[in-house]
Amino acid sequence: MTYDRDSDDVPLPLFSEMAVDFQTAPNPKIPSYIKDHRKRLRERFLTGGAAAMPDYELLELVLFRAIPRRDVKPLARGLLEQFGDFNSVVSAPKEQLALVPGVGDAVVQEIKIIEAAAHRLSKAKVMGRAIISSWENLLDYCQTTMAHRQTEEFRVFYLDRKNTLIADELLGQGTVDHVPVYPREIVKRALHLNASALILVHNHPSGDPTPSPQDIAMTKQIQMAADALGLSVHDHLVIGRSSEISFRSEGLL
Numbered sequence: 001m002t003y004d005r006d007s008d009d010v011p012l013p014l015f016s017e018m019a020v021d022f023q024t025a026p027n028p029k030i031p032s033y034i035k036d037h038r039k040r041l042r043e044r045f046l047t048g049g050a051a052a053m054p055d056y057e058l059l060e061l062v063l064f065r066a067i068p069r070r071d072v073k074p075l076a077r078g079l080l081e082q083f084g085d086f087n088s089v090v091s092a093p094k095e096q097l098a099l100v101p102g103v104g105d106a107v108v109q110e111i112k113i114i115e116a117a118a119h120r121l122s123k124a125k126v127m128g129r130a131i132i133s134s135w136e137n138l139l140d141y142c143q144t145t146m147a148h149r150q151t152e153e154f155r156v157f158y159l160d161r162k163n164t165l166i167a168d169e170l171l172g173q174g175t176v177d178h179v180p181v182y183p184r185e186i187v188k189r190a191l192h193l194n195a196s197a198l199i200l201v202h203n204h205p206s207g208d209p210t211p212s213p214q215d216i217a218m219t220k221q222i223q224m225a226a227d228a229l230g231l232s233v234h235d236h237l238v239i240g241r242s243s244e245i246s247f248r249s250e251g252l253l
Helices: 032-048 056-068 073-083 088-092 103-124 131-148 183-193 211-226
Strands: 154-157 165-173 199-201 232-241 245-246
Touching: 056 073, 056 088, 056 103, 073 088, 073 103, 088 103, 088 245, 103 131, 131 165, 131 232, 131 245, 154 183, 165 183, 165 199, 183 199, 183 211, 199 211, 211 232
Parallel strands: 199 232
Antiparallel strands: 154 165, 154 199, 232 245
16 A cells, blocks of 8 residues: 555554554544544543653644644554654654654644643743742753753753743753854853843763763853853852752852
8 A cells, every 4th residue: 555654644564454543534533443433532631631642642743733644653652663652752842753654744743732832831930930939830840841852952041030931941952962162152142131040051962961071061160251241150050851950069160
């Protein structure tokens, strides 16, 4: 059987021989076993929330809207086999998602909507709030936005005199083990925002948040540039796959 890999309503190669192409059927309808399965999953989600569901079932719920007339369990399992877990699927680059058989534009769109919503919800919990009272939310936001990235990113949180977060800016994107950072641009932006303090953040795609010698040297350069202009560098966070390291807590700052 041939299929267009960019179409969302065509049989997957993972399907059994019993699979039916409901898109091209004369009177396309959702088979009762699929309809009942979707109903059960939705009811279980409403009753028990995400904690009551394994990753593949939560991913199925996401795929329901993109693929309305087909069993999406094989695709959900295929995505998890490819990327590892739900968070990694949602955070995967669009180009890599599109390489998975059965993933078309509609599937990519639904997955990226979930990612965008997660980022926006996490960010809303920290923007315009004092960092001291929302530190755990800040760490959650960093984990949500950066922990599963496959390349290094460098961002800066800018704070006012009351240590309220006034800006969150992504200032560098790099490779799997390096990201270009320009101390002059960081402090220049701080002056433009009338910020008084900074929190530096970058991720390690390897999953290990242990700071490298280059991380330490770069932080010292930024601190020197900030000190010259009366700016404080409160911390530098290195985000790993499931944990983070604080330069301040480790005595590196």
